[in-house]
């Protein structure tokens with residue numbers, strides 16, 4: 001996996017006997033190892049050339065855990081194959097993980113002519129992860145076990161656009177604490193909190209902040225949330241969190257080059273190249289919704305004109321429906337998501353509503369064609385609350401438009417699919433930030449990351 005905290009410049013070989021850092025593009029090192037993606041802090045340790053045995057154990061532990069999270073249950077032989085670690089290293093790492101209780105043996109499977117092999121998986125009951133989806137009109141907190149099964153959920157009593165960020169953050173903290181108490185009563189220990197926000201998430205002056213003007217958050221520090229809940233807090237942009245979730249557990253699984261689109265109130269995308277999230281210079285890459293669809297076109301809330309979001313974002317869809325059926329659409333509550341169901345239902349009967357959705361499909365298809373031409377993905381995944389509802393309705397138009405507008409050779413290799421994780425995928429992706437940061441990466445060093453100006457173990461607390 002990928003998103004948060006991947007250093008894209010180098011790939012390590014993580015066999016303890018053969019510690020080397022390979023440049024990107026060198027898919028196999030001198031030891032013949034497969035390419036691996038590890039988080040930034042781990043990579044920084046290796047790239048520094050000052051790796052200690054302890055560091056390497058941490059790297060190996062992360063590599064094994066990652067495979068168990070994504071592909072488990074697995075036997076030790078499969079783990080060795082997937083991680084390129086030696087059998088001895090796998091034995092050492094899995095023994096430690098079993099002792100910690102983070103991994104369980106869940107049975108045995110027959111091997112050809114050999115002894116039955118023990119199957120290992122991450123222990124779902126080891127702890128709970130909290131994922132906070134800060135949306136533009138609502139905030140939800142979901143709790144997952146380590147099998148990434150939803151175990152508890154709550155909505156935060158705040159409309160982020162109408163409340164001061166500090167008050168919203170306080171209410172998030174309150175909800176997280178209440179959920180933690182509930183989890184504790186069930187014997188579940190909370191390990192950390194991931195926050196997905198609709199804006200740019202990064203370090204300013206060494207402090208992890210969210211800059212999301214759409215909801216009035218301007219450089220809002222997350223340290224107070226960590227202080228309030230007493231847990232490590234990780235954060236990332238919502239589209240990137242969604243991308244992470246779909247790449248780990250959803251429609252993006254197995255793809256190395258993919259674009260995961262968040263189609264919701266706003267529009268964004270997470271771009272994965274060679275399995276790693278592309279962030280750009282200041283971690284704001286993927287603002288696909290604000291790429292220009294029509295020069296001098298409709299005003300966008302970002303201040304520019306003709307942006308894709310101005311044609312397919314929730315506000316634009318509501319406008320389309322108002323034009324198609326003013327009587328029905330006037331009753332729609334823009335903050336509720338029910339109106340989209342009624343729009344789709346109306347389109348099912350044909351007429352102007354159907355024409356409107358056809359138009360939306362063409363706009364989206366044009367945007368996807370741009371992604372395809374720019375990034376040459378093998379897969380484009382449509383997610384977000386609108387994506388999962390409207391995607392199946394417009395996907396044939398989208399595919400047709402991409403076929404017409406993207407380069408033939410490139411478009412032919414790009415599968416376009418709907419996200420598999422449903423509308424909760426952003427909160428799930430937020431919870432995965434904790435896995436990525438806490439379990440795979442170990443303690444982060446925010447000061448160092450800020451100084452490097454590179455992404456990012458986006459953590460406080």
Ligand SMILES: [Zn+2]
Pocket residue numbers: 289290291300301302303304307309310
């Ligand atoms: Zn815009």
